Amino acid sequence: MRRLVYTGFMSLDGVVDSPGGPGEGHRSGGWVVNDLTFVPEAWSLKGEELADTTALMFGRRSYEAFAPVWPGSADHADYKELPKYVVSTTLSDDALVDGWGPTTILRSTEDIAALKQSQGGAIFIHGSAELAARLSDAGLIDQYNLLVFPVLLGAGKSLFGRADRDKQLLTLRESESYSNGILKLVYDVRH
Structure with missing residues (x-):
């Protein structure tokens, strides 16, 4: 079974959107x-x-935010040929970017659950706050790799949904703090 890992930047109050710049939508x-x-x-x-x-x-x-940038980015060169999965009910095949490795559109949570049952290694989710919240609520995420920043942003997209759900326990695999206040937190989800 493949592991589904969410990796991302998060403010101390749980906001994950617009870490890179104001053009991403958040006023901060x-x-x-x-x-x-x-x-x-x-x-x-x-x-x-x-x-x-x-x-x-x-x-x-x-x-749509990463595909125009990452294929030509030296920082993301190691990702270029990796398989990509895009979860969308509206994206068409002709909207996929050429030259960025094989890309498959998944249409449902059931498609993602089936992918997890296939052979292969870990699949990492970058960005995608709404997708991550939906997959967390469905019990499909296996690990969280978080860099938590010492900032409070108030409003913004959260990594975790606010639906009333059963408690989900996590096991801390690794943690570290840095002199600039960033915390590295790696959690395994207990299934």
Whole structure:
């Protein structure tokens, strides 16, 4: 069975949208890079993930944001040929970006559950807050790799849904704090 891993940046109050810049939609967009001292080791999780990533998964909006940029980005070169899965009920095959590895559109949570049952390694979800919340509520995420930033943003997209659901326990696999206030938290979901 394949593992589904959510990886992302999160504010201390749980907001995950617009970490890279204001053009992403949040009025405080760019909160990851704007106000903190750069500490290289705080970003080591991103490099560590490369060894485990065998495929990427995105919601439609995140795919549309990343697909024009990541294929030509030196920072994301290792992802270029990996299989991609885009979860969308509206995206058409002709909207997929050429030259960014094989890409498959998944139309439902059931499609994702079936993919998890297939052979292969870990699938990492980048961005895609609404997709991650839906998959968390469905019990399909196996691991969370989070870099938590010392900022409170108030409104914004949350990684976790607010639906009344059964308690879900997590096991802390790894944690580290850095001099600029960022926390690395890696949790396994107990199924």
